[in-house]
Amino acid sequence: MSQAGRRWVVLAGVVGVFGLVFVLQGIWQHGASSQAPRPARPAPSAVPMTPTMTAVQIELGLKDEQPTRWDGEVHLSEGKLLDMQVSFGGPMARVDGQRFIARSTLDKKKKKDGGIVRPSLLILVDAPATAQIQVKTEQGAFSFRLGDVPVDKPMVLLEGRVAVQRQAGGVRLTGRQTEDDFPALARGADGTVWLAYVEYLPGRPYVLERILAGNFEELEPQGNGDLVRLAKFDGQAWSPGLPVSDDPADVWRPTVAVDGRGQVYVAWAEQREGNWDIYYRVYTPSAGTWSPIQRLTTAAGTDFNVVATNDAAGRVWLAWQSWRQGQFDILATVLENGRPRSDPVVISDSDANDWSPSLTADRRGRVYLAWDTYAHGNYDVRLVVLDAQTGQRLGEALAIAATPAFEARPHIVCDAQDRVWIAYEQGDELWGKDFATEQFKRIPLTGNLGAPLYRNRTVQVKCLANSKLHRPAADLQGYLKKSAVRNRSLPQLVVDRAGGVWLFFRMHPLPGGAGEVWYSYATRYDGQSWGPLRRLAQSAGLLDNRLGLVAYEDGVLCVYSGDGRLRTQNRQQADLFAATLHAAGPTHPPQLVPDDSPVNSAPTAEYQRELQDVRRLREFQLQLGQRKYALYRGEFHRHTEVSAHRDGDGSLEDSWRYALDAGRLDWMGNGDHDNGFHHEYMWWRIQKTADLFHLPPYFVSVHSYERSCVYPNGHRNVILPRRGIRPLPRGNLAGSPEKGAPDTKLLYAYLKHFGGLCASHTSATDMGTDWRDNDPWAEPVVEIYQGHRHNYEHPGAPRSPTAETQIGGFRPAGFVWNALEKGYRLGFQSSSDHVSTHMSYGILFVTEKSRQGIIEAFRQRHCYAATDNILLVVRSGSHLMGDIFESAERPTLEIHAVGTADIAQVHIIRNNRYVYSAQPKQREIRLTYTDLQAEPGNTYYYYVRIEQADGNLAWASPLWITYRPK
Amino acid sequence: MLAAKLRILGAVLVALVVFALIADLPRRWGSLAISEDDPLARMREFREAVLQENRMAFLALLDAPLRERGDALLYGVRRRLLQAVSWVIVEQQVESDTARFVVHEQGRDGWIYPVRYDWVRRGRAWHLVQVTELPPERAVIAPGTRIGEEADLSRGRENESTRTAGGSGRVEDQDADEEEVP
Incomplete structure (x- = not known):
């Protein structure tokens, strides 16, 4: 071999060795990331x-x-x-x-x-x-x-x-490697305070570059999960939390109580094999031993929101919210010697959803249970007395708050005189009904008929004494208007040893509500007046952040979580903090006045009409060939406290209350930005709540999020087929109208990897797109209309924006007609976005009421958009809206619509031109349209828009028909 | 021998022609055999007979009294349909022996021409007994209209992408332009 030849061999050898090392490193890295051992859960310390x-x-x-x-x-x-x-x-x-x-x-x-x-x-x-x-x-x-x-x-x-x-406060109780949340406190007869809480261990952080290189499987964290812990406070120090539940687990909000023998009961909701049930475990401090984990409920359907108290005889009572046969009820049971004394008893009696139980017991052996109910088409607070022997309710439920306003989430405590103090949230009437935006004239609408989920909210306190309802004589609302000027939520009460009544609540600290930050505040009723208002140090966090509270010494001991946020984007990890609050002055016997609040909550005629409209949609069936379709109405752009921006969207819980009650939806997906701006714990919590409310076939929650890239790439809302997949981080956003954006193509690849889909929203705004990208499999539909803004169908369409009326910018290249003209095959759906409620729906033709059924319906574009519960079916023979097919006959559409008001106009649009526009002026229409101009060999897309006399609209997804006569 | 083969070939060709004619009969005659029980299908046959100027099929759909002025009817309906862009059945009432349809013939001129068709059943077949032109009405939006063409699409064509990998992107309605409540 020549010298040159030898050089080449050496060079090739070196390159080969480097290549081998590179490949092995890649394999090692892949193995390290995909088969990494579970992150170690750090041991808590005292x-x-x-x-x-x-x-x-x-x-x-x-x-x-x-x-x-x-x-x-x-x-x-x-x-x-x-x-x-x-x-x-x-x-x-x-x-x-x-x-x-x-x-x-x-x-x-x-x-x-x-x-x-x-x-x-x-x-x-x-x-x-x-x-x-x-x-x-x-x-x-x-x-x-x-x-x-x-x-x-x-x-x-x-x-x-x-x-x-x-x-007040805040001593940090937990470490920075975990997310610690959901504290609950109970005090034993010996003065020991017990703290139950949830510790979330994050998964191993992903490497951004590897995700952007297409290693999407690393967006599924491994080894992450919850652990319920129990700690105690002996007056000097908090002990390290003992593990209570399995590890890792998927749990929801634990509770704790101490029985007469000093045994500590910890109960929680946990999801196993797709079902949420109540589990509990008993700790004997004297022996330092645990009972096995006991499963209290077994029926299909979510059991959660468990609360506990102990009665005068030392027995532990549990109450919780339970999904049974298509609705939430309130159940209760008594635990004695570590076991339920009998089967759980259904306490609530409405045929609507009942929510948020709260328990307390007086010194005479009576146990009180409060909850709120949607029985009258709005939330009202009820309270019953439970028989200490049987656990059954004694007599009728007492209406604590029963006006047309939103009255929910009661919290009750007994004082030393056996009075029952009740706090609850009070909000707007017509909560969750038609609301667009305060800028409704821009749409244009004549007004908002209802109220959004979080516009006016305060906390109320009442007192049940001698079987009569009273209010504190000092005007709480007058005090709060001066001291706590924004919305107040999640009230909780404690009565201290002197008889002072402490009221805790959550409130946004900024006058305009910018950012997603709320703090816990406390005030005290000394019997004559309220005050002073105290903010709990380090209590910044989400809106729905409930405290563990017990009376302690001459004040209150509270434990709460906080994540150091100014907004979700810059939050740190959630930790637990403790504080003791002491009375600022003397305490007097409480001055009370009779409660003269009206009891006038009743289903309205409008509510009854809506029930009929919803029933029509739910009973509708369509048989096409072998396939039987049902309509499934919902949306996937519902923002919450996680990305509220201006404190207008309300809590995660309220978003699901809206879905089940005010909206009466069949399905819904959360639309918070990147499931909480890519914070793993926010993602975990959003997906957890979605699973809590996954109640098929009655209601299906989908795992979804909003992915916000500015124009021209465009915001897109994403639906994923299952839990456990994190949002896709941003890739390269630079692109061109011709080649599109690498980031959007990365999104399509991610969706194909996981079987998800996405939809552009507000496409003709600064959040929209010039339609530089589309993948018909990954992006089969568009949010043509959104309740918070406009119709992005085409300029000049009803409720479409102009440069003058736009909300969020005006980018006419983003109108949907431009996408259709480019040949994109997009079905239509509608969703809400911020604040808006009850006026934007994506209505699907599903063959299966499941998460996969929803994705399949979208994938086939078997869906339509509507601003009300309008029935709209457009088909062509055995083909349904959204289909792409060839026809030997002249293109023909069969249209059936039932409005919620008279249908003022019906339009058929072919290839972005109106071809038929009529004024039926009747509630129901059946039309058979035939295109007499279709040329053989050509493909046409046709869609139908309905306009009601009251301004409501519906858009059927197009059908793409190629006319090939024989 | 050759003559015999030619005869066989001729017979085959004749059979093919006859078969083709039979197969094409439904189209030429408006699928009478299939649809005679279905007045909606008869409406479609009527439309196609008019558009294809298939006089035989057209006349076969008419009841006897109407057939007497069938040519004039065909001429009048065809003249209207040829300037129509779409044909929309907006109303249908089908009883056991009678059927009534109202059709919107959407004209190119922006007018909708409603026409009422009354049918009766004679034995198994449906026959058209009356065609009534109703008062035309102007369409809300003229056919062929493309609304919004005046919009300035150039406003949205610039490429504003400036963010690169890993950024969280901008979201709407965000600012921190506030101080805490004292």
Whole structure:
């Protein structure tokens, strides 16, 4: 061999070795990522907690007009600094021991205050009230005595440039490697406080580059899951949480109670093999032993929202929400010696959905159970007394709140005088009915007929004393209007040893509601007045964030979760925090006045009409050949607290309440952005709640999310066929009208990998697309209309935008006609988006009422869009809307529509041109349309639009017919 | 021998022609055998007979009194249908021995011409007894209309993609332009 030849051999050998190493590395990496051992669940540790732990919020730079350095340090005259956090402190913000870097900055997008964003410090100290806290900054020093710092209003210092305010809490109880949530507290007779909670262990983080390279299987986390834990507080420290449930598990909100013998009962809902049931377990502290995990319910259908109390005899009572034969009921049972005394008893008696049980017991042996019901077409609060021996209800349910308003989520406690205190949420009448946007004139609509899911909301407190309902004499609403100016939700009550009634609730801290952040607040009724209002430190989190509460010493001990968010995008992990709250002054016997609230909740004529319209759709059947179709009405663009942006969408729970009750939908999917901006725990929680409400064949929840890429690539809502698949991160968004966007093609590949699909929404806005991309398998439908904005069918169509009336930008290239003209085969559906309710539906022709049935119907484009419960069937012989086929006969459509009002106009559109427009002026129409202009060999698409006299609309998906006469 | 073969071939050809004619009969005569019990199908046959100017099929659908002025009827209906873009049955009442259909003939001129067709059953077959032209009405939207062509599509054609891999993308309605409640 020549020298040159040898060189080539050596070179080839080197290349080969490198190649082999590269391949082996790839195999190893793949193996490492797909077969990685389960992440280790960290062991919790004990956390000391003393009564002198206090948090102080320090707002800096209140008079800043330009970016200013507030860097400095904190000193205490006595006690110690436990923790310090900086918020809005600029890009350099950090904490190092007692020193901090915090600067006011200029945000050009901010319109108010000259664009200045001011920093704030949150310090947690363990110090007596006499401690002097000194803060030295580059703008000057200031100091204050800890005991002088008010809890209900800021104390201004440094010539008005700084404000300080005390907050309750928050001692961090859990570590940063897990997400800790759903705390519940109970106190034993010996004073020990028991804490049950859920610890979520995340999966191994994915490597973005590997996902973008198409390794989509890594978007299915392995080894992640929940674990119910039980910890105790002995007055000095919190013990490490003991494992209670299986690990990993899929659980929902545990509860805890202590029986007369000191045994600790922990109950929770857990999903096993697709069914959610109630499980419980008993811990004997004296022996340190656990009972086996007991399964309390076995029937098909979700059992969840379990709550517990112990009665005067020391028995533990459980109540929960249970899906039985097409509706939620409230069930209860008594546990004695670790076992149910009898079969669970159905307590609620309506033929509608009953929600949110709450239990309490008085000292005389009576047990009280409250819940809310949709029996009258709106939510009302009811309460019953349960027989301590049989568990059966005694007498009729008492109407605690029964007006046409939204009255839900009661929480009840008994005081030492055996009065029952009831708190509940109160919202708008016509909750979840027709609502578009406050900018309804732009659509144009004459107004909003109903209320959205979270516009006006407050908390109410009543008291049942001597079998009569009362209210606190001090006006709670008047107090809240001054002290807690935004919507208030999720009320919870505790009565302390002095008889003071503590009211806790969740509220957004910003006047305009920007971002997804809510805090827990507390106020106390001392018998004569409410106040002061306290914010629980570190309680930032989702709206639906319930506390564990017990009376403790002369106040309240509370444990709650918080994830340090300013909005979902920048949340950290959820941890548990503890705080003790003490009365600010003396307590008086509670002054009460009779409750004179009207009891006038009743189904309205409009509600009855709606039931008939829905029944017509649900009873409809269509046989085409061997296939039998049913209509299935729903949507998959429902935003919630996870991506509410401006506090207008309400909680995850409310989204499912809407689906089942106000909307009476057959299916629904969550539309929160990237299932919570790619935060794994938000995704886990959204998918968990979707599974809780997956109740086929009555109701099907789909796993879905909104994927938001700006114009021209376009927002797309995604449906996945099963749980466990995380949202696709963004790829390369740069593209061209001719070649499309790599990111969108990545999305199509991801959907093909998992069997999902997507739909563009608001296509002619800044959230839309110029239709540079389409894959008919992965993107078979478009959200032609959305309740929150417009109809994107074509310019000039009913409810379509113009440059002047647009909401969210005007991009006419995104109108659906342009997609059809490009040859895209898109079916039509409609969904809601933010805020909007009850006026945008995707109605499917399904052969199976299941998640797969929904995907298959969309895949075939067997669907139509409607703003009301309009029946619309368009077919051609044995072919249904959405089909693509050849016909030897002249293209013919058979149209059947039943409106919810008179059908004012019917239009048939062929290849983006109106070919037939008539004014039937009747409720039901049956038309047979034949195209006399069809040319042999040509393909035409035809679709039908219905316009009702009341303005409601429906759009049938097109049929693509190639005319080939014999 | 050759003559015999030619005879056989001729017979086969004749048989093929006869078979083809028989097979084509339904089309030429409007599928009488299949649809005589179905007045809706007879309506379609009527339409096709008119459009194809199939006089025999057309006359076969008419009841005897109407058949007497069949040619004039065919001429009048055909003249209208040839300028129609679509033919829409908007109303149908079918009883045991009578049937009535109202058809919207959507004209190219933007007018809808409603026509009522009355049928009676004679034995197993349905026959057209009356054709009544109803007052025309102007279509809400003229056929062939393409609404919105004036929209300026160029506004949406620029490529605004600036984000790259890993970004979360912009979402609507977001800002942090607020201070906390004091």
